[in-house]
Amino acid sequence: MANYLIKRILMLFPLLLGITLITFTVIHLAPGEPVEMQTAMSPKVSAQARARLREFYGLDKPLHVQYGMWLSNLARLDFGRSFAPDNRPVLDKIKERIPITISLNVIALILEFGLALPIGILAAVHRDTLLDRAISVFVFAGFAVPTFWLALLCMYFFGVKLNWLPISGIHSLGSDALPPLARFWDLAKHLLLPISIATFGSLAGLSRYMRSTMLEVLSQDYITTARAKGVRERVVIYRHALKNALLPVITLLGFSLPALIGGSVIFETIFSIPGMGQLFYQGVMARDYPLVMGILVIGAGLTLVGNLLADLFYAVADPRIRHGRG
Amino acid sequence: MTLSRCLPLLLALMFFAGCSQGAPEEKARAQGGAAARGSSFVTGSIGEPSNLIPILSADSASSDVAGLVYNGLVRYDKNLKLEGDLAQSWEVSPDGLGITFHLRRGVKWHDGHEFTSRDVLYTYRVTIDPKTPTAYAEDFKQVQTAQAVDPYTFKVRYAKPFAPALASWGMPVLPAHLLEGKDITKSPLSRKPVGTGPYIFKEWVPGQRLVLEANPHYYEGAPHLSPYVYRIIPDNSTMYMELKAGGIDMMGLSPVQYQRQTGSREFLARFNKYRYPASAYTYLGYNLRLPMFQDVRVRRALTCAINKEEIIQGVLLGMGQVAHGPYKPGTWAWKPKVDADPGYDPARASALLKEAGYVMGQDGILVKDGKPLSFTIMTNQGNDQRLKCAQIIQRRLKRVGIDVKIRVMEWASFLTNFIDKGRFEAVLLGWTISQDPDLYDVWHSSKTGPKELNFIGYKNTELDRLIIEGRGTFDLAKRRDCYYRIQEILAQDQPYTFLYVPDALPVVSSRIKGIEPAPAGISYNLIKWYVEQ
Numbered sequence: 001m002a003n004y005l006i007k008r009i010l011m012l013f014p015l016l017l018g019i020t021l022i023t024f025t026v027i028h029l030a031p032g033e034p035v036e037m038q039t040a041m042s043p044k045v046s047a048q049a050r051a052r053l054r055e056f057y058g059l060d061k062p063l064h065v066q067y068g069m070w071l072s073n074l075a076r077l078d079f080g081r082s083f084a085p086d087n088r089p090v091l092d093k094i095k096e097r098i099p100i101t102i103s104l105n106v107i108a109l110i111l112e113f114g115l116a117l118p119i120g121i122l123a124a125v126h127r128d129t130l131l132d133r134a135i136s137v138f139v140f141a142g143f144a145v146p147t148f149w150l151a152l153l154c155m156y157f158f159g160v161k162l163n164w165l166p167i168s169g170i171h172s173l174g175s176d177a178l179p180p181l182a183r184f185w186d187l188a189k190h191l192l193l194p195i196s197i198a199t200f201g202s203l204a205g206l207s208r209y210m211r212s213t214m215l216e217v218l219s220q221d222y223i224t225t226a227r228a229k230g231v232r233e234r235v236v237i238y239r240h241a242l243k244n245a246l247l248p249v250i251t252l253l254g255f256s257l258p259a260l261i262g263g264s265v266i267f268e269t270i271f272s273i274p275g276m277g278q279l280f281y282q283g284v285m286a287r288d289y290p291l292v293m294g295i296l297v298i299g300a301g302l303t304l305v306g307n308l309l310a311d312l313f314y315a316v317a318d319p320r321i322r323h324g325r326g
Numbered sequence: 327m328t329l330s331r332c333l334p335l336l337l338a339l340m341f342f343a344g345c346s347q348g349a350p351e352e353k354a355r356a357q358g359g360a361a362a363r364g365s366s367f368v369t370g371s372i373g374e375p376s377n378l379i380p381i382l383s384a385d386s387a388s389s390d391v392a393g394l395v396y397n398g399l400v401r402y403d404k405n406l407k408l409e410g411d412l413a414q415s416w417e418v419s420p421d422g423l424g425i426t427f428h429l430r431r432g433v434k435w436h437d438g439h440e441f442t443s444r445d446v447l448y449t450y451r452v453t454i455d456p457k458t459p460t461a462y463a464e465d466f467k468q469v470q471t472a473q474a475v476d477p478y479t480f481k482v483r484y485a486k487p488f489a490p491a492l493a494s495w496g497m498p499v500l501p502a503h504l505l506e507g508k509d510i511t512k513s514p515l516s517r518k519p520v521g522t523g524p525y526i527f528k529e530w531v532p533g534q535r536l537v538l539e540a541n542p543h544y545y546e547g548a549p550h551l552s553p554y555v556y557r558i559i560p561d562n563s564t565m566y567m568e569l570k571a572g573g574i575d576m577m578g579l580s581p582v583q584y585q586r587q588t589g590s591r592e593f594l595a596r597f598n599k600y601r602y603p604a605s606a607y608t609y610l611g612y613n614l615r616l617p618m619f620q621d622v623r624v625r626r627a628l629t630c631a632i633n634k635e636e637i638i639q640g641v642l643l644g645m646g647q648v649a650h651g652p653y654k655p656g657t658w659a660w661k662p663k664v665d666a667d668p669g670y671d672p673a674r675a676s677a678l679l680k681e682a683g684y685v686m687g688q689d690g691i692l693v694k695d696g697k698p699l700s701f702t703i704m705t706n707q708g709n710d711q712r713l714k715c716a717q718i719i720q721r722r723l724k725r726v727g728i729d730v731k732i733r734v735m736e737w738a739s740f741l742t743n744f745i746d747k748g749r750f751e752a753v754l755l756g757w758t759i760s761q762d763p764d765l766y767d768v769w770h771s772s773k774t775g776p777k778e779l780n781f782i783g784y785k786n787t788e789l790d791r792l793i794i795e796g797r798g799t800f801d802l803a804k805r806r807d808c809y810y811r812i813q814e815i816l817a818q819d820q821p822y823t824f825l826y827v828p829d830a831l832p833v834v835s836s837r838i839k840g841i842e843p844a845p846a847g848i849s850y851n852l853i854k855w856y857v858e859q
Contacts, residue, residue, distance in 0.1 A: 030738070031736075031738045031739040031741075031742035031743055032737075032738025032739070032741065032742050036738070036741065036742065037738060038384050038461070039384060039461050040741050041741075041757075041779065042384060042461060043760070043767035043768060043779055044384075044461055044462055044464060044465075045384075045461040045464075046463075046464050047777065047778075049460070049461050049463055049464065050777070052456060052459060053459050053461070056459040056511075057459075084376050084377075085376040085377040085382050085383040085384065085385070085388070086376050086377045086516055086517070087377070087382075087511050087512070087516075088517075093532075096532045096533070097532075097533065152563055152564075152567075155564065155567050156567060159567060159571050160567050160570045160571045163571060166573070167564060167567050167568050167571055167573060168559055168564050168567075168568060168573070169534055169535075169557070169559075170534070171531075171534070173366075173368065173535070173555055173557075268560075269560045269561045269564075270561050270563075270564055271564070272533075272534070272557075272558065272559045272560060272561070272564060273533075274532060274533020274534055274558075275533075278533065278560065279533075287738070
């Protein structure tokens, strides 16, 4: 097992290196440089000023030198400074945005699983009934309706018409002065709409997946046997069937982990949520190479670690894998 | 508890958790509480400022905030004439080469230090320092010598008379005592600025808001509205809903919002709408290196065939005016009547094209030497107004036998692959009109190289001479003559078809008083705005 673990960890490094190389190349292939994005079409900026800015960012050096510098910084866990005019450390910018994105995604994920699994089970148990169809219509409505449209509609109704909920942002002005409980309440109000809409939009996939795995399990022989033996339907479903039906779904939960740090651009823009999606989008549009690379490397790193953990769990469960006979 | 019972309860809990009566700031306002005795002011911005040291940023969000925190030596008044700001007065030497600024006494930086000529000298030096990554060095590079004669006198001398020089001293002055001898790119002032202006920086919550407070020691008196909150709302629809819900006090409306969505009695009771020409124009520019556009008759015909009024009605819903040249209507350099200007006249367009040798082909497209009169208008993605404008032009030009295709491109790709390389036929773009009417960068023939702004390749020796003459004198009447003649030449040559100057359409909460619209817009006297008790 130790050998397997060491081998897998060692394999991560060339993989991560490959990812950074491809990403670096691709982002530099996109037309436009950070300096141009800042200065294009400005009568105030001469060619000399532009050259000076390029030199400041190190863009005057050949691409392989730039990559080498970036890589040697990364080896010291230094993600460099942003090419935006603020010139702040990339890590500082990410640190500012990541807590809100992770919090939002974790809550949305808990809600999504908390709602989609029971909905899927309910639909499977009441297969082809009116309830099943009603659930289908409900979850597919969430899937089919464009998120931004639903978001704007809800903002208008709950925010402008009824004036019950805040429309955008995550805190009210002056909320810093509120006592802790009131501040939490204020935050909850701000997050209610975004989280509800995000959850509603993602119910369909998971609940349908849950429904189909549940149906598959329910058609197994041991379920038929249990029923034949006169076990109560409740016990058959929630004790015998559910455990097995949940296993593939838990794998899905594993896949969701890296997605926790990536935010949604559309969503964060509409609700003015200062998350990672917005930051990444701004970085790409401004050709802020260090920022984009920083976010991608962290994302890639998490994905690799997630995959490694999943493989390790499999290896623990199935010895054939760690002995290379799988 | 079964799921069917649990679900509604959960939803109900979420619903009630979120519902209460109004946000804290609204409550505070309604109660006349500490949220500023009813005098806080909240505005929205699509973008977040990037750097609050003004020479290091080029985005409008940064300059909006910096404009409230810093002062320059001079500024534009309500009628767009230069007046003293940190400079009480100035003199231009008789030879037009030297300017002596007499600085205001007793002005304090927000940290209590006194403002002196040392600060002005530092700002000048750091701006031209090759190590400073700034886009604003050009105007200051014209300076031959700069001298802090005494704490309240600052003197500059130029190699040749340079009229835009005076306006260039409107650049915000930076605090020498906090920056001198330090690396400006790593200064904490980029996030926590210290200026001399009407507002003092208080906090910046990234991605959410920036808060400023009134400067009680401001030399013109403290602003009435405080705190001044600058909320970052990246989506225009969201900002509009925030406005309607009372989350912000001011925003710029789109023509549709202005005309069709804000006319209700309820809205007009809560907000005041304003309308005045924006400092920008939209144009159709032709690549003059292509044989097709080298014939002035073709360019004049194109302008005659385009109905600018129709574009203003269709695209701006009437919220703008026809542009004939590169100046904002009503400003001193703008010529009210340009004789050479071709108006909308499709018959004349056809006659001009016939004169240029074009004959109607069988498919309804004009032909000359076997080549159809056909070109592509390129414009940038994300600007719906420009796309609509191109479509209207396409339809009008088809009527006189010109085939037009439209291509919409992502901005960076558009610039890098097409504009910079001269690979375009016609472009639909816009320029911001600067307060100083100097046209050197966009229209002088020396600016036709790669990555320069005269990318259409327009060259006219008389125009070149007039541009140099106009920027080489401080005599306003002489400058005006130059710019009047330039407008005649441009109308004659039609290197661009100047399309329209849109209107700025700000809306402000009606609780805010003291707003006096003027040629400079409405924000020039922001520190005098107040809320009635």
